[in-house]
Amino acid sequence: MTDTAPRELPLQELDEVIIRFAGDSGDGMQLTGDQFTSISAALGNDLATLPEFPAEIRAPQGTLAGVSAFQVRISDFAITTPGDAPTVLVAMNPAALKAQLPNLVQGGAIIINTDAFSEKNLEKAGYESNPLEDGSLDGYRSYPVPMSQITRDAVAEHGVKPRDAERSKNFFALGLISWMYTRPVEPTMEFIGTKFRGKELVIKANEAAFHAGYNFGETAELFESHYEIKPAELPKGEYTNVNGNTAIAWGCAAAGQLARLPVFLGSYPITPASDILHDLSELKHFGVRTFQAEDEIAAAASAVGAAFGGALAFTTTSGPGVALKGETLGLAVSLELPLVVIDIQRGGPSTGLPTKPEQADLLMAMYGRHSESPMPIVAPKSPADCFNAAIEACRIALRYRTPVMLLSDGYLATSSEPWLLPDIDSLPDIGVDFHTGFNGTNEDGDGIFLPYLRDSETLARPWAIPGTPDLMHRIGGIEKEDESGNISYDPANHQKMIDLRAAKIEGIDVPDVEVAGDPDADFCMLGWGSTWGAIDAAVDRLQAAGKKVAHVHLTHLNPFPKNLGEVLSKFETVICPEMNAGQLVDLVRAKYLLDVKPVNKMNGVPFTTAEIESAALQAIEAS
Amino acid sequence: MTDTSTRTEPADWATDQEVRWCPGCGDYSILTAMRMLMPELEVDRENTVFVSGIGCAARFPYYMNTYGMHGIHGRAPAIATGLAMARPDLDVWVIGGDGDMMSIGGNHLIHALRRNVNLNILLFNNMIYGLTKGQFSPTSEVGKVTKSSPMGSLDSPFNPMSVALGAEASFVARTHDMDRQHMMEMFRRAHDHKGASIVEVFQNCNVFNDGAWEGITKKGNRDSNLISLEHGKPVKFGADGEFGVVIDNGTAKVVSVADVGESALLVHDETKPDPSTAFMLSRLSRGPFEPTPIGVFRAVERIEYATSSTAQLAMAQNDKGAGDLSSLLRSRGTWQV
Ligand SMILES: Cc1ncc(C[n+]2csc(CCOP(=O)(O)OP(=O)(O)O)c2C)c(N)n1
Ligand code: SF4
Ligand SMILES: [Mg+2]
Numbered sequence: 001m002t003d004t005a006p007r008e009l010p011l012q013e014l015d016e017v018i019i020r021f022a023g024d025s026g027d028g029m030q031l032t033g034d035q036f037t038s039i040s041a042a043l044g045n046d047l048a049t050l051p052e053f054p055a056e057i058r059a060p061q062g063t064l065a066g067v068s069a070f071q072v073r074i075s076d077f078a079i080t081t082p083g084d085a086p087t088v089l090v091a092m093n094p095a096a097l098k099a100q101l102p103n104l105v106q107g108g109a110i111i112i113n114t115d116a117f118s119e120k121n122l123e124k125a126g127y128e129s130n131p132l133e134d135g136s137l138d139g140y141r142s143y144p145v146p147m148s149q150i151t152r153d154a155v156a157e158h159g160v161k162p163r164d165a166e167r168s169k170n171f172f173a174l175g176l177i178s179w180m181y182t183r184p185v186e187p188t189m190e191f192i193g194t195k196f197r198g199k200e201l202v203i204k205a206n207e208a209a210f211h212a213g214y215n216f217g218e219t220a221e222l223f224e225s226h227y228e229i230k231p232a233e234l235p236k237g238e239y240t241n242v243n244g245n246t247a248i249a250w251g252c253a254a255a256g257q258l259a260r261l262p263v264f265l266g267s268y269p270i271t272p273a274s275d276i277l278h279d280l281s282e283l284k285h286f287g288v289r290t291f292q293a294e295d296e297i298a299a300a301a302s303a304v305g306a307a308f309g310g311a312l313a314f315t316t317t318s319g320p321g322v323a324l325k326g327e328t329l330g331l332a333v334s335l336e337l338p339l340v341v342i343d344i345q346r347g348g349p350s351t352g353l354p355t356k357p358e359q360a361d362l363l364m365a366m367y368g369r370h371s372e373s374p375m376p377i378v379a380p381k382s383p384a385d386c387f388n389a390a391i392e393a394c395r396i397a398l399r400y401r402t403p404v405m406l407l408s409d410g411y412l413a414t415s416s417e418p419w420l421l422p423d424i425d426s427l428p429d430i431g432v433d434f435h436t437g438f439n440g441t442n443e444d445g446d447g448i449f450l451p452y453l454r455d456s457e458t459l460a461r462p463w464a465i466p467g468t469p470d471l472m473h474r475i476g477g478i479e480k481e482d483e484s485g486n487i488s489y490d491p492a493n494h495q496k497m498i499d500l501r502a503a504k505i506e507g508i509d510v511p512d513v514e515v516a517g518d519p520d521a522d523f524c525m526l527g528w529g530s531t532w533g534a535i536d537a538a539v540d541r542l543q544a545a546g547k548k549v550a551h552v553h554l555t556h557l558n559p560f561p562k563n564l565g566e567v568l569s570k571f572e573t574v575i576c577p578e579m580n581a582g583q584l585v586d587l588v589r590a591k592y593l594l595d596v597k598p599v600n601k602m603n604g605v606p607f608t609t610a611e612i613e614s615a616a617l618q619a620i621e622a623s
Numbered sequence: 624m625t626d627t628s629t630r631t632e633p634a635d636w637a638t639d640q641e642v643r644w645c646p647g648c649g650d651y652s653i654l655t656a657m658r659m660l661m662p663e664l665e666v667d668r669e670n671t672v673f674v675s676g677i678g679c680a681a682r683f684p685y686y687m688n689t690y691g692m693h694g695i696h697g698r699a700p701a702i703a704t705g706l707a708m709a710r711p712d713l714d715v716w717v718i719g720g721d722g723d724m725m726s727i728g729g730n731h732l733i734h735a736l737r738r739n740v741n742l743n744i745l746l747f748n749n750m751i752y753g754l755t756k757g758q759f760s761p762t763s764e765v766g767k768v769t770k771s772s773p774m775g776s777l778d779s780p781f782n783p784m785s786v787a788l789g790a791e792a793s794f795v796a797r798t799h800d801m802d803r804q805h806m807m808e809m810f811r812r813a814h815d816h817k818g819a820s821i822v823e824v825f826q827n828c829n830v831f832n833d834g835a836w837e838g839i840t841k842k843g844n845r846d847s848n849l850i851s852l853e854h855g856k857p858v859k860f861g862a863d864g865e866f867g868v869v870i871d872n873g874t875a876k877v878v879s880v881a882d883v884g885e886s887a888l889l890v891h892d893e894t895k896p897d898p899s900t901a902f903m904l905s906r907l908s909r910g911p912f913e914p915t916p917i918g919v920f921r922a923v924e925r926i927e928y929a930t931s932s933t934a935q936l937a938m939a940q941n942d943k944g945a946g947d948l949s950s951l952l953r954s955r956g957t958w959q960v
Pocket of ligand 3: 753
């Protein structure tokens with residue numbers, strides 16, 4: 001670095017870049033990634049993000065277990081995934097380099113904080129020799145940058161102590177990357193000002209570090225060029241960047257307004273679902289009441305109680321919690337009260353991989369209660385779609401007076417995408433009326449209330465809440481007589497009630513599936529939940545390569561759309577990529593006797609587009 | 624309660640459902656006490672809810688002409704917590720047995736008590752699992768011989784009053800199924816208390832644990848073995864008040880009044896903020912064979928849970944204005960394309 005005058009570097013245009021910021025959990029990588037995402041969103045790029053957190057809260061500093069990463073993909077075209085593999089890696093320490101290098105594409109760029117490569121840190125990361133010197137990075141474009149030192153120098157003039165100065169090095173990295181991808185400076189200055197309001201020294205230090213990074217790119221003779229990624233052609237309108245858990249929380253609050261009901265959430269903290277509890281706890285001004293229960297059973301039970309009282313009730317959790325709630329959900333099935341159960345699926349069995357996604361709770365959602373206790377299942381396909389899926393789950397719960405399972409996963413929970421904000425007035429009215437009058441007569445001709453007299457169209461029973469004069473009634477988990485709801489052990493009645501409960505769920509008005517891609521193809525990919533993005537991207541690639549491919553995506557897993565069997569039977573070959581051992585495949589085979597082929601992955605990492613593309617090519621070849 | 628409500632009769636609180644407890648079961652007299660009390664409370668049936676778990680005791684809601692939910696084993700306090708939070712306007716009663724509330728649902732019970740949710744919890748303690756036909760329960764005495772403990776049970780029993788006081792319940796009382804007036808009084812006090820109230824009812828299961836409480840509740844034994852706690856009065860019992868209770872070195876002890884003198888006796892103060900003395904009283908008796916206190920152990924004022932929750936909602940609305948969906952969706956920044 002000899003020349004300090006700005007150099008005129010060539011500006012190269014890219015259609016996309018996938019950057020992964022990686023560092024120790026204390027290095028502020030999530031903040032850095034988030035801010036880079038915000039600036040890029042404002043520039044009009046399409047984008048998708050994928051944060052990766054360590055499972056331990058305070059993993060030892062500098063170790064592999066403590067690496068925190070944030071992947072962001074920005075593009076000038078519409079995308080549906082955060083990208084298979086990063087093309088740029090920002091490695092703040094040896095552990096980050098070691099953990100993330102295998103993910104980087106061959107020939108990818110690595111921007112390295114060389115100051116962190118001390119003997120001690122190398123040892124903590126398990127390096128026997130220094131990868132910066134031993135040829136480990138051959139085949140990549142590596143850019144060694146003494147980030148800590150330059151940051152310290154840059155902030156020194158503001159009177160920041162050297163130890164505190166270290167903390168600003170993520171802003172140095174952000175400045176450097178902002179320069180590389182020609183992002184504006186101003187939004188980050190604003191962000192720093194708001195984020196650290198009241199802490200003048202921190203604001204100064206971060207600003208200085210950011211500028212130092214930005215100027216370093218410009219002045220150091222290290223980089224051959226910098227890049228530009230033009231805005232993507234996206235539908236016009238107002239966008240926000242949202243992750244799946246926040247979109248669910250907002251969907252729950254929205255559903256309360258759309259149904260004109262107070263929202264109640266009973267929940268017990270569990271990764272990766274806790275953020276929904278946190279977000280909803282912030283929405284008290286929406287009349288949202290959150291209750292942190294003593295366990296998942298109480299969480300579900302309190303929601304059942306609230307639903308009986310006339311609230312729009314939710315319970316949020318992950319797989320282990322769903323297992324605990326099972327008996328209570330059976331009660332809700334029997335009581336026929338509206339309730340939305342939100343399962344953010346994570347790796348199992350048991351504690352499994354708390355921070356990693358899986359789609360392996362599908363059969364538990366479907367069958368995880370004793371006896372015949374059918375429950376509708378709705379699954380969002382992308383972070384922003386979580387908003388719609390939450391409202392849809394509420395619509396079904398209210399209209400049919402049933403518990404509904406909303407199946408998201410750890411991938412959707414934390415990854416984010418731009419969301420074209422809906423027109424509030426276009427959201428569906430999902431309100432239902434409480435029952436307020438008699439609906440039958442006794443032998444004497446007096447009016448009576450029959451709590452299990454069903455609506456002829458939906459088979460839903462009346463929802464009469466305490467406080468309603470004259471409609472006092474008792475409901476419970478014991479089998480009850482059709483219509484009157486009185487306890488009944490009569491064999492024929494039990495058969496009838498089993499049949500009625502099944503018919504009610506089977507009759508839910510689920511929209512038909514649509515075929516994406518090429519409807520005339522012989523080959524189809526069937527998916528549900530978060531695999532949508534990767535399958536969609538793979539379909540694009542296959543079509544670009546001249547293959548005929550169809551894509552059927554399921555949002556409703558119980559009941560299935562009425563046309564599903566017919567649609568799938570038209571294809572010669574159907575494969576089904578799922579992050580489980582073949583659970584949707586089992587359901588589809590059992591129901592339609594169709595030989596759908598499983599494509600399974602359960603290593604805690606979502607499918608890449610390339611993996612799905614190659615599975616599709618294999619299947620096409622084999623057919 | 625509305626001004627226009629006409630006074631009800633006990634029969635108005637009965638449903639048309641046939642009561643299915645075994646003939647002679649103590650649950651009948653509890654039901655009668657409840658139906659007789661209701662008109663006196665001057666509350667409306669539609670604003671009253673009985674929530675229960677599973678067990679013989681838990682059938683109770685079916686027999687009360689109010690709103691009701693027969694839930695699942697042990698979970699009634701949790702169900703009722705959700706209901707009471709969503710609907711602070713209701714009178715919510717929770718009914719369960721000793722197995723329901725002290726075993727499978729023990730966790731929910733102590734948490735409902737510590738939170739001080741506005742519930743009236745009645746624990747029908749027959750020291751046995753009735754509905755499942757007679758296994759020992761968490762309140763059965765050590766050595767209880769049942770089908771599941773042919774050589775005697777090994778478990779030390781819970782004392783429900785000690786458990787409730789340990790959870791710092793704000794209203795803790797005890798009564799028994801042989802004294803309707805006392806039951807009605809305790810239920811009334813529980814109802815009038817704002818917050819979580821728990822009333823343990825010594826209840827006879829004449830099929831699987833007949834006479835379990837006789838040592839203290841039978842007419843001839845009451846004088847010598849039932850200590851009726853009365854607020855502001857010295858704790859005394861016996862046919863002529865010849866026995867009393869003192870606190871000696873952190874322990875409640877039965878003494879002869881003649882020996883210690885009236886002034887040495889413990890004067891019962893149910894409103895004492897510290898639950899320690901009430902706890903000592905709850906430890907006085909090891910079982911239904913020695914002097915055992917009934918009545919109100921503790922009745923203190925403490926902020927009620929749903930009230931606090933509602934206050935937070937109001938405060939949030941006050942600070943942020945009523946929730947607006949459109950601004951919520953824009954709360955994390957937006958951009959135009
Ligand atoms: C999850 C579950 N486990 C077990 C049972 C079986 N069960 C029903 S009632 C009961 C115990 C009843 O004892 P208690 O609560 O003391 O009530 P009692 O019948 O004595 O009034 C048991 C074990 C059940 N219904 N549900
Ligand atoms: S089994 Fe015991 S508790 Fe149950 S109804 Fe019969 S007598 Fe009552
Ligand atoms: Mg019992």
